[in-house]
Amino acid sequence: MRRLRMGMIGGGPGAFIGPVHRFAAELDREIELVAGVFSSDPDRSRSAAAQYLIDPARAYGSLDEMFAAEKAREDGIDFVSVVTPNHNHLPSARAALAAGLPVMTDKPLTATLAEAQELAGLVASAGLPFGVTFTYTGYPLVREMRERIAAGAIGTLRKVVVEYPQGWLSQPAEGKQAEWRVDPAQAGAGGCIGDIGVHAFNLAEFVTGQKVKCLLADLAAVVPNRALDDDCAVLLRFANGARGVLLASQIEVGELNGLRIRCYGDKGGMNWKQEEPNSFLQHQADGRTEVVRAGDASLGPLAASFTRTPGGHPEGYLEAFANIYRDFAAKLRGEDAPCLLGIAEGLRGMAFIDTAVRASNAEAGWVDLNV
Template identity: 75%
Template sequence: MGMIGGGPGAFIGPVHRYAAEMDREIELVAGVFSSDAGRSLAAADAYRTDPARAYPTLEAMFAAERARPDGIDFVTIVSPNHHHLPAARAALAAGLPVMTDKPLTATLAQAHELAGLVRAAGLPFGVTYTYSGYPLVREARARIAAGALGAIRKIVVEYPQGWLAGEAVGKQAEWRVDPARAGLGGCIGDIGVHAFHLAEFISGLKVTHLLADLGAVVPGRALDDDCTVLLRFAGADGSAARGVLLASQIEVGERNGLRIRLYGEKGGLTWRQETPNALEWATLDGRHEIVHAGGGLLGPDALARTRTPAGHPEGYLEAFANLYRDFAAKLRGEPAPLLPGLDDGLRGMAFIATAVEASRAGAGWVPLTV
C-alpha cells in the first residue's frame, strides 16, 4: 500500500495504517505523506517504512514504485478533501486501485469527474465510510433486509461533537473550517455525510428529498458547523419513510456521539458508535432485546467481520480494518458487496452539495439527485 497524506500531526493517517495492517493482508510500504519532502521523511520514520520510499511527489512515487518488483499494489488517500481528486486521478492514470477517505472530493463536479475516471479505469475503488464496518451495523442491515422491522417508517440519525465549539486550533481543525481545503461543506461534509451514509446503508432505503438548515454558529466561520436536515426516503419496492439527520461540531461536552434509530411497523432498533458492541431491539409486544457483538446468533455478515468472542470489545480500528479486509478481497477479484464504493461516494457528495445549496437559498424541500 502507498499512502497519500497522513504526515506529521495527522489523525487519520495512522488510523488507516493500523486498520490496513491489522489482518496482515496489507502492508504500508511507501507514501507521499506530505507536500513537504522533509515532513514526508519524518512520517516514514514514524510509520517505520523505508525512508527511500518516502517520496516528495506523486509522480516520483509512481515512477519509482513502477520500477520495483515489489512496488505498491494500490494507494490510499488520506489527505484533505481538496486533494482527493488530483491524487486519485494520478493513481488511476498509473494503473493503481484507490481507497480514499470520505467525502469523495471537495465538490460535486469533482466527484462526477472522478466517477468518469474510475469507470474508465475499471480498477477497484473504495471509500472509507468507517461505520459500515462495525459488525453490529452489518447485523442491523441484514435483519432489516430480512424484514425484522417490517416496513421502515422513521429514521433518526445524530452525530454530535463539541470539539469545534471554540476557535479552530491545530492541523486537524484548521483545514476542516477552510473552504479551500474542505470544500463546499464543513460539518455536513466532515461528519454529516457519515450519518447520511449510515442511514442509507442500514435501512436499504435511499434519500429522495431533503430540507436543510445549516449554520456557521461560531463567529467568523466560513463553513457550517451545525446542521439539521429533514429527509424523505424511498425503497425500490415503493416503500417510503421520513427521517431527520442532526450533525453538529459545536455541542459542548459531546465527543463522537453517532447514533441511529430506525422504527418500522413491527419494531425499532438503536445503535450507538460509543457503545458499538450492543444493538438494542424493541418489538410491538413490549419485548426489548440487547444483541451483543460476537454472539452466536449473529448472521454471516456480522460474524465474518468479528475477531473476538462475545464480551471482548471491538471498536473503531477493527471496523476500519473490516473495510480494508473487504478491499483486499476486491484486489484478489473476490466479491465484497458491503464495501462502500464509487456510488456511495457520489451519493455522499450529492447530499453535501444539495444540503448546502438548499440551506443557503432557503429552498424548502428539494430533490436529491446524483
C-alpha cells in the same frame, strides 16, 4: 498468499487519520504500508516514513516520483490510500488511476459534487477497484442491523433518526486538524455537513437499504466569523416514503463522537450508538426488547465473519476501519465484498452535501437529491 502493498498519499506528521489507516490496513496482515507521499515537503515525508517504520527511500516528495519509482520495482505498490484533506482527493485519485493503481480514499469523496462526478467518470474508464472509507459501516453490529432490516425484522421502514454530535469545534479553530476543516479552500462547500454529516447520511442509507429522495436543510455557522457550517439539521424523505431526521453538530460542548442511529418500522425498531458499539437494541411491536451483542450466537454469518473476539471482549473503531480494508483486500483479489462502499456511495454522499448546502443557503424548502 502475499500481503498487498499499500502506498499512502497524505498522513504526514501531525495527521490524525493517516496512522488510523495504517493500523487498520495492517491489522489482519493482508496489507502492508510500504511507501508514500506523506507530505509535499520531502523532509516531512521522510519523517513520516520513520514514524511508520518503512524504508526512507520509499518516502517520496511527489506523486509522479512515487508512481515512477514504484512501477520500476518488482515489489512496487498494489494500490494507494488517499488520506489528505478533501481538496486533494480528486487530484490524488486521478493520478493514481492514471498510473493503473486501485484507490481507497477517505470520505468525503471530493471537495465538490462536480469533482465527484469527474472522479466517477475516471473510475468507470479505468475499470479499477475503488473504495471509500465510510468507517462506521465496518462495525459488525451495523452490518448485522443491515442484514436484519433487509430480512424484514422491523417490517416496513417508517422512520430513521440519525445523530452525530461533537463538541470539539465549539470555539475558534486551532491546530492542523481543526483549521483545514473550517477552510472552504481545503474542505469544500460543506463544513460539519461534509465532515460528519455525510457519515450520518451514509449510515442511514447503508443500514436501511433505502435511498434518500429529497431533503429540507438548515445549516448554520454558529461560531462567529466561521466560513463553513458547524451545526446542521436535515429532514429526509426516503424512496419508500419513510421520513427521517439527520442532526450533525460540532459545537455541542461535551459531546465526543456520539453517532447514533434509530430505525423504526411497522413491526419493530433498532437502536445503535457508536460510543457503545458492541450492542444494539431490537424492539418488537409487542413491547419486547432484545439486546443484541457482539459475538452473540444469534448473529448472522456476515457479522460473525467480521468479529475477531468472543463476546464480552470489546471491539471498536480501529477494528471497524480494518474491516473495510479487509473488504478492499478481498476486492483486489477478485473476491466478493458485499459491504465495500465505492464510487457510487461516495458520489451520493457528495450529492447529499451539495444539496444540503444549496437548500439551506437558498431557503428553498424541500429539494430533490439528484446525483
